[in-house]
Amino acid sequence: KKVYQTNNKKHKTISVISAGKIAYREMRSGLSGFYVFLVCLILGVGAIAGVGSLSEALNTSLAKEAKTFLGGDVSLRLIHRPASLKQINYLKKEARLSEMATMRAMAYSAKGNIRTLVEIKAVDEEYPLVGTVILENGKFNNRLLKKIGGTWGALVKRELLTKLGISLGDIMTIGDTTYKVSGVISSEPDNAISLFSLGPRVMVATQSLPDTGLVQPGSQIRYHYRLLFKGDVFVSSWKKSLKGQFPDAGWRIRTLDNATPSLKRFVEYIALFLVFAGLTTLIVGGVGIGNAVESYMQSKMTTLATLKCLGASRETVFAIYALQVLTFSCFGILGGVLLGMTFPYLADFLFGHILPTKLVLGVYPSKLLIASMFGLLTTTAFSVWPLAQSAEVPAGALFRLTVLKPKFFPQKKYLLFIFINGVGLAALIILFAVNKLFAVWFLLGVAGAFLILLVCAESVKKLAKKVKVFNSMELTLAKKNLYRPGSTANSVVLSLGLGLAVLVAITQIQSNISRQVSDSLPNFAPALFFIDIQPSQIKKFDQIVSKVARPKEYRRVPTLRGRITRISGKPVEQVKIAQDSQWAVRGDRVLTYTTDAPTETKIVKGKWWSKNYVGPPVISLDSNLATGFGVGVGDSIDINILGRELTAKILSLRKIDWGSMRMDFAIIFGPGALEEAPHTYIASLQVEERLEGKVESMVAESFKNVSIIRVRDALKSAARIFSTIGTAVQSISYVTIASGILVLAGAIMAGRRRRIYDAAVLKVLGATRGVILKVFLFEYGFLGCVAGVVAAFVGVLAGWAVVRFLMRIEWQLDVFMMIVPILLGVFITLFLGFINTWWTLGQKTTPFLRNS
Numbered sequence: 001k002k003v004y005q006t007n008n009k010k011h012k013t014i015s016v017i018s019a020g021k022i023a024y025r026e027m028r029s030g031l032s033g034f035y036v037f038l039v040c041l042i043l044g045v046g047a048i049a050g051v052g053s054l055s056e057a058l059n060t061s062l063a064k065e066a067k068t069f070l071g072g073d074v075s076l077r078l079i080h081r082p083a084s085l086k087q088i089n090y091l092k093k094e095a096r097l098s099e100m101a102t103m104r105a106m107a108y109s110a111k112g113n114i115r116t117l118v119e120i121k122a123v124d125e126e127y128p129l130v131g132t133v134i135l136e137n138g139k140f141n142n143r144l145l146k147k148i149g150g151t152w153g154a155l156v157k158r159e160l161l162t163k164l165g166i167s168l169g170d171i172m173t174i175g176d177t178t179y180k181v182s183g184v185i186s187s188e189p190d191n192a193i194s195l196f197s198l199g200p201r202v203m204v205a206t207q208s209l210p211d212t213g214l215v216q217p218g219s220q221i222r223y224h225y226r227l228l229f230k231g232d233v234f235v236s237s238w239k240k241s242l243k244g245q246f247p248d249a250g251w252r253i254r255t256l257d258n259a260t261p262s263l264k265r266f267v268e269y270i271a272l273f274l275v276f277a278g279l280t281t282l283i284v285g286g287v288g289i290g291n292a293v294e295s296y297m298q299s300k301m302t303t304l305a306t307l308k309c310l311g312a313s314r315e316t317v318f319a320i321y322a323l324q325v326l327t328f329s330c331f332g333i334l335g336g337v338l339l340g341m342t343f344p345y346l347a348d349f350l351f352g353h354i355l356p357t358k359l360v361l362g363v364y365p366s367k368l369l370i371a372s373m374f375g376l377l378t379t380t381a382f383s384v385w386p387l388a389q390s391a392e393v394p395a396g397a398l399f400r401l402t403v404l405k406p407k408f409f410p411q412k413k414y415l416l417f418i419f420i421n422g423v424g425l426a427a428l429i430i431l432f433a434v435n436k437l438f439a440v441w442f443l444l445g446v447a448g449a450f451l452i453l454l455v456c457a458e459s460v461k462k463l464a465k466k467v468k469v470f471n472s473m474e475l476t477l478a479k480k481n482l483y484r485p486g487s488t489a490n491s492v493v494l495s496l497g498l499g500l501a502v503l504v505a506i507t508q509i510q511s512n513i514s515r516q517v518s519d520s521l522p523n524f525a526p527a528l529f530f531i532d533i534q535p536s537q538i539k540k541f542d543q544i545v546s547k548v549a550r551p552k553e554y555r556r557v558p559t560l561r562g563r564i565t566r567i568s569g570k571p572v573e574q575v576k577i578a579q580d581s582q583w584a585v586r587g588d589r590v591l592t593y594t595t596d597a598p599t600e601t602k603i604v605k606g607k608w609w610s611k612n613y614v615g616p617p618v619i620s621l622d623s624n625l626a627t628g629f630g631v632g633v634g635d636s637i638d639i640n641i642l643g644r645e646l647t648a649k650i651l652s653l654r655k656i657d658w659g660s661m662r663m664d665f666a667i668i669f670g671p672g673a674l675e676e677a678p679h680t681y682i683a684s685l686q687v688e689e690r691l692e693g694k695v696e697s698m699v700a701e702s703f704k705n706v707s708i709i710r711v712r713d714a715l716k717s718a719a720r721i722f723s724t725i726g727t728a729v730q731s732i733s734y735v736t737i738a739s740g741i742l743v744l745a746g747a748i749m750a751g752r753r754r755r756i757y758d759a760a761v762l763k764v765l766g767a768t769r770g771v772i773l774k775v776f777l778f779e780y781g782f783l784g785c786v787a788g789v790v791a792a793f794v795g796v797l798a799g800w801a802v803v804r805f806l807m808r809i810e811w812q813l814d815v816f817m818m819i820v821p822i823l824l825g826v827f828i829t830l831f832l833g834f835i836n837t838w839w840t841l842g843q844k845t846t847p848f849l850r851n852s
Contacts, residue, residue: 019319022307027324034328037292041332042339043738044282045375049340051278052367055271057344060360066256068131069357071098071190072226074235077252079561079588080642080678082223087246094238095227098126101206103221104198104531104707105214106700109164110171110178115700116163117199117707118156120174121191122206129228131189133203137168144182145205152208154179160200175212175704179204190226198709214705216534217678218560250563250640252587272434276442277502279429282378283446284498290382291491293325297390304390314411318391325387329379336375337368370432377425381418388414435579438806445801449501449794450494456790457493460783474771477762478778489783496787496825497794499741504795504818505802511814512803527692529663529709530699533681537703541683544698548691555598555663556683560674561588562667565645566638567629581628584666591641593669600662606633606652609670617648617673622656622666639667641677648673657810741828773837780833781826788825792818 067073073095076083082101083091091097101122108115125142133140135155145153151171161184164172171178185201209215229238235255242251297304300321307317341363348359388410426443433439461483469475482489533541538556545554564585567575572585597608597620604623619637626632631650638647648669656664663684687695696708762772796818803811 019316020323023320023323023327026320027327034292034296036288037296037328038332038335040285040288040292041329041375041379042335044278044285044378045333045336045371046339047278047281048275048374049337049368049371050343051271051274051340052371053340053364054343054347054359055274056364056367057347057359057361058357060364061357064360065357068189070130070226070254070256071100071224072096072129072228073233073256074227074229074238075254076225076227077254078223078225078250079563080218080221083225083249087249088225090242090245091225091227094231094233095229096126096129098129098226098228099124099206100127100224100226101209101221102224103214103219105174105212106704106707107160107164107202108173108700109166110173113697114164115696115708116160117709118160118174118202119199121188121201121203122209123203124206127226128189129226133188134186136184136186138183140183142205145203145208147205147208148180151178151180152204152211153182155183155185155203156181157185157200157202160202163200174202174204175214177208177211177213179208214532216532216680216705218534218680219705220532220559220561220680220707248640248643248645250643252563272438275433276438277506279374279442280446280498280502282374284495286378286382287491287495287498289379290386291495293383294386297321297386300390314391318387321387321390322384325379325383329376329383332379333372333375337372340368340371370428373428374425377421377428381421381425384414384418384421385410437579441801445798449498449798452794453494453497453787453790454490456786457490460493460786461487461489474774475778477775478782481775481779482782492780492783492829493787493790496741496784496828497791499738500788500791500825501795501798503824504792505798507817507820508796508799508814509802511817512799512810512812527687527689527711528685528695529711530683530685531680531707531709533683533703533706535679535681537706538681540702541681541699541706544702545683545685545695547698548687548695553686554683556681557592557594557663557665558674558679559590559592559682560641560677560679562591562639562641562646563588564637565640566636566647568631568635568637575629577630578628581625584625584628589639589667590665591639591667591669591674592665593671593674595671598664600664602655603652604655606650608652613670614672617646618651618670619648620652620654620668620670621650623653624656625666626650626653637667641674644677646673741832773834776837777830777833780829784826784829785822787829788822791825792822 062069076091082099088097088099101120103120104117105120106115107118123142123145127142133155136158140155143153144155147153154172161167161181166172166181168181168184170181172181173179179202185203188201188203191201215221239253239255242253304317307320312320344359344361348361352359392410429443430436430439433442464479464482467479469479481487530541533556542556564572566572567577577585595609595611595613597603601608601620603620606620608620609618621631621637629637631637633650633653635650636647637650638645640646651670654668656666663682685695692710696710699706699708759772762775796813800811
């Protein structure tokens with residue numbers, strides 16, 4: 001028994017060595033049969049490695065420049081009110097302090113009646129603590145903001161000069177005072193990460209703000225305090241000490257570890273979409289990998305049968321070709337990694353001027369390793385099946401004229417390996433995803449798309465068997481080509497269908513976002529918003545607006561800001577809040593109070609308070625927010641308003657359509673709680689576009705402190721951002737389609753030997769070149785149409801799911817972008833089929849007839 005076991009181990013060792021030698025000799029013949037395999041792998045791995053490297057380069061840059069973006073070691077912010085003298089003195093004990101205020105206001109040109117909304121940043125002598133303000137016309141100096149000859153200085157973005165029609169050295173008016181443009185801002189160290197603004201920047205001195213008359217009780221003004229510690233300070237301990245000293249201050253505190261939270265989330269989510277698009281590219285490429293391996297093994301059937309005749313076992317045959325596939329996959333993965341490494345450099349070269357920060361260029365091994373693992377798992381998942389099938393070729397096949405691919409399942413051990421591989425790939429996707437739930441839905445979506453496409457391809461083949469075609473030899477032959485042995489139906493529908501489905505999904509999502517921010521505007525959205533209306537101004541303001549607007553088109557409500565601190569008695573840090581509701585606790589929220597429910601209010605739970613309500617504070621809460629918070633009617637929410645903590649009971653839940661752009665609030669207070677707090681009013685007005693300028697002029701002339709927001713202009717800015725994002729995501733979808741086309745071309749070319757043989761037989765039987773061309777084009781055109789139709793269905797379904805459940809906006813089908821993939825699918829398959837057929841018809845028939 002021991003002798004048998006020893007001999008068996010020696011035999012296995014010899015088999016592995018022999019398999020390696022044979023595999024090496026076969027690989028010396030070149031890359032024939034593996035070109036599509038390699039390109040698919042390079043594209044897929046390259047897309048994932050590239051997106052990962054680019055996002056890591058950007059995140060590394062954000063971390064490296066965190067102190068510059070933050071403006072110091074710590075940044076504190078208060079709404080409506082500045083810090084007290086006691087608080088200021090405490091902050092100065094261990095750090096240099098820079099005080100700053102930001103707000104929105106209207107700027108007027110002194111040359112004419114031109115006005116525009118601007119973002120004011122009022123800075124002190126210490127600004128900036130970190131970094132440098134870069135000007136177009138010289139070096140930054142705080143003296144540029146000083147008051148000279150009765151006029152304050154101001155630094156502005158060039159966009160403002162264009163809007164107001166002024167130049168460097170000209171005068172503009174903000175509120176009750178005038179400013180001389182003393183410089184043009186190129187960049188600000190602490191504003192590089194701003195993704196969206198309603199107007200161009202104007203930098204002024206803090207001392208000039210009182211002269212403007214804009215600082216009123218309840219004004220929408222933010223006070224920022226940047227600290228640069230004098231020595232080594234343990235920030236977490238300092239934060240704890242600050243909260244202990246001023247527990248009700250209502251600070252929003254940011255430190256270096258969360259200096260740019262909004263941009264970081266933005267980068268993560270864009271990277272999320274791009275990585276999943278890259279994964280789709282890799283999975284589409286996986287189909288090509290499987291096709292390439294299957295085609296290669298089909299060309300080796302005689303060799304396989306010969307090896308079996310010489311005594312090679314299934315395992316030896318499998319090992320010979322598995323070693324080849326793994327070797328070539330290593331080359332493909334290496335090529336993909338090298339391609340991915342270039343993404344940050346390419347992005348820096350093409351888009352460096354518009355990126356929020358200078359990328360930290362370099363090699364990011366962790367991202368490259370992850371991409372390599374994805375590539376290896378995808379390769380093995382798609383190649384083991386054809387390898388295992390081919391290992392079953394019997395020795396007797398050597399004596400047959402044509403060796404066909406085995407039609408039985410691989411052995412159980414190979415099926416188990418494929419299953420484990422698939423689970424590993426899925427686990428890897430979920431493990432490295434920012435949004436785990438989205439990753440799960442992505443996997444289910446891909447599995448569902450595969451299943452739908454395969455079922456449709458098989459259904460087409462079964463239907464082709466049953467359908468009878470009369471009076472057309474070309475259609476009859478094309479129909480039979482769909483279901484005969486070696487049919488390319490599955491490969492064509494899968495490869496092209498997946499690529500087109502990704503394109504449809506992305507274009508449908510883009511179309512819905514664009515419609516949300518533009519097309520729906522004329523129907524029901526307000527044309528103008530007015531902010532910072534003082535209580536003493538509301539009577540006159542109402543009179544002015546009533547001259548041009550009907551009551552139902554105009555709405556005015558009181559507003560102030562507050563920060564959610566507790567949910568059902570627990571600090572927000574200890575509450576598990578749904579991801580889509582976390583925005584509500586990241587900063588201050590706009591609040592209002594009212595007695596009567598707004599006309600568009602839809603209460604889904606609870607009831608509205610009575611008109612003469614008197615009692616403890618009560619609120620009406622957004623129903624989606626309540627779900628995300630895990631609260632309901634009867635629960636409580638604590639809100640810090642101007643340093644005062646209010647505990648409010650939830651009396652009702654409302655369904656809010658944020659996409660309507662109507663003036664609405666996540667939190668509405670009942671009467672009695674906020675009336676005495678300092679606040680201002682905001683108003684919305686829906687008028688015809690031709691009247692917008694008239695209303696704006698009337699309000700601007702009467703109220704210097706009121707800021708006017710043109711909704712159309714704001715939406716155009718948002719549309720530009722979405723367009724840029726869409727272009728980035730769509731670029732990866734084009735790579736997916738390119739991969740799909742490559743896989744399709746490989747699938748079509750894989751059967752060219754059989755096509756040449758068929759063409760030779762048809763020529764002998766009297767078929768003309770035109771007849772044969774029609775046969776093949778009918779087949780390819782039909783498969784392209786099927787792939788396009790199924791891709792349209794799958795893509796629309798995926799787009800609908802993302803729009804409705806991830807973005808939570810109204811869905812509307814874009815019919816045009818649903819039809820395009822069908823036409824594109826037919827065109828691509830016809831084009832590739834035509835090239836392949838034309839090449840096939842150019843081959844001589846004599847060698848095939850002689851060999852047969």
